[in-house]
Amino acid sequence: MTAVLPLAGRARVGALRGASVSEMVVALLAGLLVVHLALGTLERFRSAQVRLAGRTDALVALRVSRHLLRAELRVGLPGRDWRLADDSLGLRAFRGTALVCPTRPSPDELLVRYAGMRAPDPTKDSLLLVTGRGEVEVRALAGVAATADPCAAAGPGTVGRWRLDREPPPGVVLARLFERGSYHLSGSALRYRRGLSGRQPLTPEVWTLPETAWTRTYEAIGVRLVPGDAGAGAAWSGFLAWTDRP
Amino acid sequence: MTGDGRPPAPDGRRGAVLVVVVLVMLALTALAHGMLLSAGVELAASSAGARQLERRAGSAGALALTVAAAPAGWMDSVPLWGARSVVTARLGRADGVGTLRRLAREAWLAEASARLDGPGGSGRGAPMGALMWIMDPVARVADLAGVLQVDTGAVVIADGPVDGVGFTRVEPPLTAEACARWAALIDSIVAPFVPSVAWRAVAAGGPRLGLLAFDSLLARVEVPVLGGGSPAPVDRRGACEFAAPWNWGDPDRPTGPCGGHLALRSAAGDLRVEGGVGQGILIVDGDVSFADGARFYGVVVARGALRLEGGAQLTGAALAPGGAVVPAGTSVRGSACWVTRVLAAHRGTIGRAVLLDGAGVGPM
Numbered sequence: 271m272t273a274v275l276p277l278a279g280r281a282r283v284g285a286l287r288g289a290s291v292s293e294m295v296v297a298l299l300a301g302l303l304v305v306h307l308a309l310g311t312l313e314r315f316r317s318a319q320v321r322l323a324g325r326t327d328a329l330v331a332l333r334v335s336r337h338l339l340r341a342e343l344r345v346g347l348p349g350r351d352w353r354l355a356d357d358s359l360g361l362r363a364f365r366g367t368a369l370v371c372p373t374r375p376s377p378d379e380l381l382v383r384y385a386g387m388r389a390p391d392p393t394k395d396s397l398l399l400v401t402g403r404g405e406v407e408v409r410a411l412a413g414v415a416a417t418a419d420p421c422a423a424a425g426p427g428t429v430g431r432w433r434l435d436r437e438p439p440p441g442v443v444l445a446r447l448f449e450r451g452s453y454h455l456s457g458s459a460l461r462y463r464r465g466l467s468g469r470q471p472l473t474p475e476v477w478t479l480p481e482t483a484w485t486r487t488y489e490a491i492g493v494r495l496v497p498g499d500a501g502a503g504a505a506w507s508g509f510l511a512w513t514d515r516p
Numbered sequence: 517m518t519g520d521g522r523p524p525a526p527d528g529r530r531g532a533v534l535v536v537v538v539l540v541m542l543a544l545t546a547l548a549h550g551m552l553l554s555a556g557v558e559l560a561a562s563s564a565g566a567r568q569l570e571r572r573a574g575s576a577g578a579l580a581l582t583v584a585a586a587p588a589g590w591m592d593s594v595p596l597w598g599a600r601s602v603v604t605a606r607l608g609r610a611d612g613v614g615t616l617r618r619l620a621r622e623a624w625l626a627e628a629s630a631r632l633d634g635p636g637g638s639g640r641g642a643p644m645g646a647l648m649w650i651m652d653p654v655a656r657v658a659d660l661a662g663v664l665q666v667d668t669g670a671v672v673i674a675d676g677p678v679d680g681v682g683f684t685r686v687e688p689p690l691t692a693e694a695c696a697r698w699a700a701l702i703d704s705i706v707a708p709f710v711p712s713v714a715w716r717a718v719a720a721g722g723p724r725l726g727l728l729a730f731d732s733l734l735a736r737v738e739v740p741v742l743g744g745g746s747p748a749p750v751d752r753r754g755a756c757e758f759a760a761p762w763n764w765g766d767p768d769r770p771t772g773p774c775g776g777h778l779a780l781r782s783a784a785g786d787l788r789v790e791g792g793v794g795q796g797i798l799i800v801d802g803d804v805s806f807a808d809g810a811r812f813y814g815v816v817v818a819r820g821a822l823r824l825e826g827g828a829q830l831t832g833a834a835l836a837p838g839g840a841v842v843p844a845g846t847s848v849r850g851s852a853c854w855v856t857r858v859l860a861a862h863r864g865t866i867g868r869a870v871l872l873d874g875a876g877v878g879p880m
Binding site for chain 1: 532533536537540541543544547548550551554555557558561562565568596597599617619620621622623625643645647649727870872873876877878879880
């Protein structure tokens with residue numbers, strides 16, 4: 271049986287002839303446009319994320335550098351405990367403080383109550399011994415032992431026996447634990463070198479050299495940190511420590 | 517055919533654009549999520565940094581106030597290794613506390629830490645410290661090498677008595693009550709007699725009182741005197757005139773208006789005391805002379821020499837690098853109690869802290 275289309279239906283078929291092609295073209299164009307916009311947005315998102323990550327790294331590097339260097343220099347004396355050379359900042363990096371208990375286990379030992387950022391390590395640590403009159407002497411830390419001996423100096427920290435390389439001066443009231451180290455602005459990052467070991471990066475590698483450098487004025491030292499990527503933020507110059515204290 | 521007469525789309529292309537768009541949207545969502553995460557981490561890190569800075573600022577404020585706090589009488593009662601809270605300081609959200617711990621008679625460790633109020637402010641943190649020298653009157657007395665302390669090689673002519681025997685005795689016009697506060701400590705750490713004269717090398721800057729340099733001593737004195745004069749107690753309607761330059765207290769009438777006034781006076785050049793009576797501390801940037809029966813009780817710190825004449829008497833101790841002349845009829849008597857008493861009276865000015873080993877010690 272043959273279906274007979276109504277007249278109006280036949281007329282519509284005639285009008286629709288070729289419409290699917292143009293619809294497809296329009297659909298493809300619209301699709302391309304959407305994909306283009308989407309890819310463009312994706313690209314912008316991606317670059318924004320890269321910039322954000324770069325800026326985050328730069329901020330982290332700035333924060334770490336400033337905090338670390340200020341904290342290290344604040345507890346030292348220029349000339350005696352730290353010195354700025356052309357390319358590095360060499361210092362006694364203080365890692366803890368010990369109150370010297372009045373009891374003396376032996377002539378070359380001290381009974382101390384120690385508190386600090388890490389445990390004492392005789393392989394790398396030395397002591398700056400301070401007397402009640404402000405005189406200081408340096409000794410090497412030769413050994414550390416835990417003890418149950420009572421210490422009259424109450425407070426936080428743990429009591430221990432510290433053996434020195436030789437007898438401490440009389441009247442010692444405070445022992446400051448330190449390691450030798452140096453800070454460097456190299457390889458686009460702040461690096462720390464303990465003793466003669468390698469330079470370990472402390473921050474992300476975000477700075478451009480030689481613009482990033484130590485700065486020195488008549489009475490203070492500072493640092494100028496210039497991010498390598500312009501989008502990672504502006505350069506920062508700041509004070510670190512006085513070089514001429516009364 | 518579809519219902520509306522359009523031919524169906526080929527199977528391979530059905531919804532392809534939608535799939536692409538959905539994939540792109542997923543990628544965008546992932547990137548946005550990563551960015552939010554990154555920003556969140558950065559915010560958390562910077563907030564932690566800000567909290568740490570706030571805590572450090574609170575701690576530094578408390579430490580500065582502790583170091584600047586004027587020494588007071590309560591310090592005598594703090595035993596070795598004892599500690600006492602001195603200040604609380606509020607800076608923004610940070611609540612700082614400063615403590616003084618005695619490490620030796622004159623060595624103190626100022627310690628400070630801070631706690632944050634509000635979110636993220638758990639526990640005390642950012643400990644800081646400073647080692648200080650604070651003058652202790654009894655320790656200064658114990659450190660005296662002689663009643664008269666002069667520079668190495670200085671000439672001392674003493675026909676009159678210079679007496680270091682009975683250094684710790686309490687004799688009139690001093691009463692036992694006036695020294696009761698330090699009596700036990702003096703008996704335990706001060707020798708009962710000291711040499712009459714001690715020759716000790718003096719730095720170019722002049723004699724020192726412990727770690728206090730002469731110039732620093734001079735600068736801390738608020739009331740200067742010039743040239744010469746005769747000290748005498750001055751009171752108005754029963755109230756002692758402490759600021760009168762030549763009112764150096766009234767040792768003969770301990771219960772009188774100026775009986776408790778222990779003067780602290782300085783002279784920018786030579787000083788001549790002609791008669792009169794006084795008690796306290798004299799810082800003289802030159803020679804100092806006592807004449808015409810002048811009597812002085814306390815401490816004399818002079819850059820030059822000490823001369824007594826005409827029956828003058830000095831009770832206490834003197835640091836005079838330039839030497840001393842004590843002719844017959846005059847006398848210098850050592851007294852631990854007088855020295856302790858006058859130094860204790862002025863610990864708020866000349867006893868202010870001297871920082872040792874830089875501005876701070878740490879980490880703690």
